Amino acid sequence: EKVLINEQLINREEASFSFDDRSMYFGDGIYEVIRIYGGFPFQMEMHMQRFQRSAEELDIPFDYDVKQSLTNSLLELLKENELNEGIIYVQLSRGSADRNHLYERHTEPLIFAFTKPMERPQQAMSEGIATYLTEDERWLRCDIKTVNLLGNVMAKRKAADHDCQEALLHRGDLMTEGSSSNLFIIKGDVVQTHPANNYILNGITRQLVLDYIEEHGKSVVFEPIQVEDMKNIDEAFITSTTSEITPIVELRGTVHHKLTVGPLTKSLQKRFDEDVVKTEQG
Numbered sequence: 581e582k583v584l585i586n587e588q589l590i591n592r593e594e595a596s597f598s599f600d601d602r603s604m605y606f607g608d609g610i611y612e613v614i615r616i617y618g619g620f621p622f623q624m625e626m627h628m629q630r631f632q633r634s635a636e637e638l639d640i641p642f643d644y645d646v647k648q649s650l651t652n653s654l655l656e657l658l659k660e661n662e663l664n665e666g667i668i669y670v671q672l673s674r675g676s677a678d679r680n681h682l683y684e685r686h687t688e689p690l691i692f693a694f695t696k697p698m699e700r701p702q703q704a705m706s707e708g709i710a711t712y713l714t715e716d717e718r719w720l721r722c723d724i725k726t727v728n729l730l731g732n733v734m735a736k737r738k739a740a741d742h743d744c745q746e747a748l749l750h751r752g753d754l755m756t757e758g759s760s761s762n763l764f765i766i767k768g769d770v771v772q773t774h775p776a777n778n779y780i781l782n783g784i785t786r787q788l789v790l791d792y793i794e795e796h797g798k799s800v801v802f803e804p805i806q807v808e809d810m811k812n813i814d815e816a817f818i819t820s821t822t823s824e825i826t827p828i829v830e831l832r833g834t835v836h837h838k839l840t841v842g843p844l845t846k847s848l849q850k851r852f853d854e855d856v857v858k859t860e861q862g
């Protein structure tokens with residue numbers, strides 16, 4: 581099995597990088613997770629664009645040429661590892677320097693990537709998951725896909741400790757997103773999700789689902805959902821690259837409520853499947 585380090589494919593056992601990498605000391609780096617269906621990447625261009633944006637927001641050099649050559653390297657890695665169904669993880673760190681909060685602009689960035697087989701979460705997608713509502717304790721630039729994920733991992737652990745598969749975060753009275761997913765709710769004829777601003781990561785899956793909803797002739801309210809309103813909704817689901825469109829059937833933590841897998845959720849899943857099949861067929 582190969583991994584990518586900078587421009588080179590090397591054996592995983594031989595892969596190494598600097599002790600002083602800034603992603604170790606400061607979480608000073610960004611990442612993307614790209615889904616692979618039938619050996620083909622899903623929405624790779626959108627992921628690479630978000631990757632570039634994250635880099636720009638953190639002042640880590642990543643220009644068009646690097647983006648193009650990285651895209652090619654990732655495709656090569658995919659082929660080399662003969663990955664059929666799974667993910668590519670790719671990380672860009674500011675690189676190696678003596679530990680110092682102040683970064684210098686001449687540091688050589690480090691890019692690495694690996695592939696991992698992963699099946700689609702069929703059971704969660706058909707039966708739904710339990711979620712745990714808890715305070716969003718993250719910073720105020722959640723729009724950047726940084727490897728600095730402590731607020732997310734702490735919330736995820738808390739959810740698991742309450743037998744829930746995902747944490748749903750709220751800042752005070754307002755829902756933001758999941759610990760590693762975006763949140764949608766449906767009430768009557770209204771679909772609602774958090775606007776794409778600094779409080780959430782603008783998910784690639786979120787953006788696809790918004791297109792599907794539009795195709796459906798429905799409109800979306802882009803406003804944070806009130807925590808209290810979570811007791812009075814008809815359907816809810818999370819979206820992400822790995823969980824796709826996963827229905828929520830139970831809320832615990834701040835608010836307790838039970839739900840069933842609803843018709844709009846199911847029809848959006850069906851629409852998503854069509855795009856997966858297209859990808860699988862090349």
Ligand code: PMP
Pocket residue numbers: 613732757758759760761762780781782783784785786819820821822
């Ligand atoms: N929000 C957060 C905090 C996430 O970590 C993720 C996925 N890693 C998402 C939303 C969903 O993004 P995407 O659909 O691009 O995977």
